[in-house]
Amino acid sequence: MDADLGRIAVGMQAARCRITGASICRRKQGGFRLLSSSTVVYHVKVIDRAGPIVLDWTYDDFVRLYKRLQAMDRELCAAIAMFPCPKKTFFGRRNALVIKGMCGELENHLTNVLKIGMQFAAASATLHAAIAECLE
Secondary structure: HHHHHHHHHHHHHHHOOOEEEEEEOOOOOOOOHHHHOEEEEEEEEEEEEEEEEEEEEEEHHHHHHHHHHHHHOOHHHHHHHHOOOOOOOOOOOOOOHHHHHHHHHHHHHHHHHHHHHHHHHHOHHHHHHHHHHHOO
C-alpha cells in the first residue's frame, strides 16, 4: 500500500491527473431509512509510469487539499489564490449536468494548483516534502 501512495503522490505532483467520472453514493444516517444523504464521489485518475490509479475523492477532499496547501507557505497561498476551490452548489447537486460541470471545474482547479505547488516546491526542499506529505 505504501508503494501505491508513493506512485499516487508522484503522479499528482506532476499534475498528471484527471477526473474520469463521478458517482452518487447514498449513506444512511442514524437508524432511520428515511434520512439518507447522498454524496458525489469523483473518480480521479492519476497517471504514473507503472500505470493509472483511480482515487475516489469527495468535494471535501479537494477542499482539504487546497486548505493544506494554503497553510504551507505565504507565497504559495498568494499564488494559488488565483485558482480557488470551486463553490459547491446548493441546489441541483444530483443533477447530471451540474455534476459534469463540477468535474470540469475541479479537474481544472486540481491541475493548476498542483502545477503551481510544484513550481514553488522546486525552490524549497521543505515545501516539496510538505506537498508530498499532503498528497499522501
